[in-house]
Amino acid sequence: MLAQVTKLSAPPASAAPAKFDTVTVRRGDIQQTVDAPGKLQLHKWVDTYAQIAGEVKDVLVAVGDTIQADQALVDITPAQQPAKAASNRAQMARLQADLADQRGQLDFAQLQFKRQTQLKAQNATREDAFESARMNASSASARVDAITAQIHELEATSKIDEEARQKTIVRSPIAGTVVSLTARTGQMVAAAQPAAPLLRIADLSEMTVAARVAENDVTRLRPGMAASFTTPGYPGKRWSGKLRQVIPIPVDGTGEQGKQAFYIVLFEVKNPDHELMSGMSAQVQFVVAQARDALLLPANGLGAPDEDGLYNVNVLDAGQRVSARKVKIGLHNSQQAQILSGLAAGDKVLVGPAPNVLPTPAAAASSS
Template identity: 65%
Template sequence: MKPPLAVPARPAQPLRRRSLGAVLSLAIILSGGVVLAQVLQSPPPPLAPALVIAPVVAAPIPVKLDTVTVQRGNIQETVAASGKLQLYKYADAYAQTTGQVKEVLVAVGDTVKANSLLLEISPILQPTKAENNRAQMARMQAELADQRAQFDFAELQFKRQSQLKAQNATREDAFESSRMNVSSARARVDAIDAQIRQLEATLKIEEDSRKQTQVAAPISGTVVTLNVRDGQMVSAAQPASPLMRIADLSKLTVAARVAENDVTRLRAGMQANFTTPGYPGRHWSGKLRQVIPVAAETSGEQGRQAFYIVLFEVNNVNRELMSGMSTQVQFVVAQAQNALLLPARALGAPDASGFHTVNLLDAQRRPSARKFKIGLRNAREVQVLSSLAEGDQVLVGPMPALALHTAAKPAAAPVAR
């Protein structure tokens, strides 16, 4: 009988794992002990000297302040207005007789001299009438010469009869007849002479009428309007319709509309400056001539503000400016030279005494309130009359709270410990 087969026994797995864990734990404990012994055996570090510890002071937060500087310069106080350029000197040419225009000798824009011929008109009346009057004048002058010869003869006869009568050598009727002949001849001479003078007056009128057919330039200048053409019928009975207008463009007038609350500040002789959109950057000037004392049309009605027309002239030798151009005018009410100036945006409202208050910054950017008086003022600048000096820095608007705290409080001193 065979013995039973032996079954190999399995190794005890849990026992090995427990043994391995115990070995690792023992190794860690031993390592820790070695490290702890080294630490305990190490000499202690030397004591450091006492340190002065200062509190940390935060750097000032930079604040950008809006400031302006008091400077010297020139200032003008002005009244602003809008206006237009107009003709200063002009004259209209009219028809002095009724007739048909033969030929117009000029055009718009032409330069003409005074009394130069502009156009000629053919009159409706026939020119034969003037010829008849001149022929009649010649005939009457011949009659006058004959009558004067008869008067001279009659006068000679009368002198002879007067001598004979003194000598009682002539009859009384012959003497009276010669005296009557002298008187009659003198009367005929006077009558013909009167007729000649009357005819001369008629001829002068006709000559004037002939001249009226020629329209001449009333002044020297430029033709700016032309209301007639060749062949057009014109009449002297229509004086409201000029044939053309001649203007002297070497000088123009600026007509500015000024509001009623500003016009009372204007006076004749004031300087007036203006610009026009046609010439950007260019400036022209003149002297105020007249303020029209009646409000402009369509202004001041139904409670609206009234405007007044103010006139002044400007030289235009180069003919750059043209009538009808719009203008922006500044009337200089007052001005000061080399004055202390401060930008107007730095100002607030004045107090009851008329003084203004601003924040003035010193070299350390510390603010301090300062009252001062102003003089002239315009939209950009004001004149400083007191309390401020050239170069002063003035804060625009209120002082920011953070900048005020930084400027007013110095940094704390370090503290030693």
């Protein structure tokens, strides 16, 4: 690429050497990113509920406690009175007695029917006596079956009640930390009442970052992209992860009546020391593209592109001569731009327009 060289007229001997504001082309890494605000939220958590109706006898943990899976959390006194169990036992005893009585009647009815069957074979009994014996045996058998079914039903009910009475201890389904607690001693609870969890357990070893990305940027994001963030609570520290999901519906209240739409983008970060907490604000960066060991020029060394997308820059050489060049760039961000052609490492580029110094006639002639 040809460069037009403009020779500057030498300043008077008494004048101080001219000073130029320049930036230097260097090699380095560059990233093109999408920036967005975000919030930290829990990644893995569960709410625990009472599995039996009753009164909270004791709360065995507090907010902030670290607990293990299957650890006891809340002790509940069941609302079911002991009298119900006694009533079930009494009812079972009565049914067992009724069953024994009906089996005796069944044995007698079957014996009578057998005798009538033998007599009928010898034409020694009336038809109505035979039919009566047959009906009595059938009825006795049906009553035995009915009582047996009642006994089975009561056994099933008693088993359910007994299992419920054994669920007086609420246990943690996962290992984690108690992050909220609503259970209080003396509180009445209902079994699996959806609106009133007793407490929430969260695994804080991993957190989710929910970034709020504008619609003109979200189309550049893809699952698996590198993501990172900083948070005001830890100045100078950065956490990293990989983009997991873009929620495909806009945030409530955005994208309506001409408003710009925003979308929630999620990724996870490890949190082994539990430094990060739910609700912390985050300044998120998603890496859309990057280049290693590229030629880089500070962004303030570029002006506006021409119609071909090239940039006009002025390069100052060691002899204080200015040459105009056309530069093609690749990746760029607010700090720097990747140089694809037109410059080399070490070139010094003037910041702003070239100095308004007219060339001498000789210099003008030589440049022509």
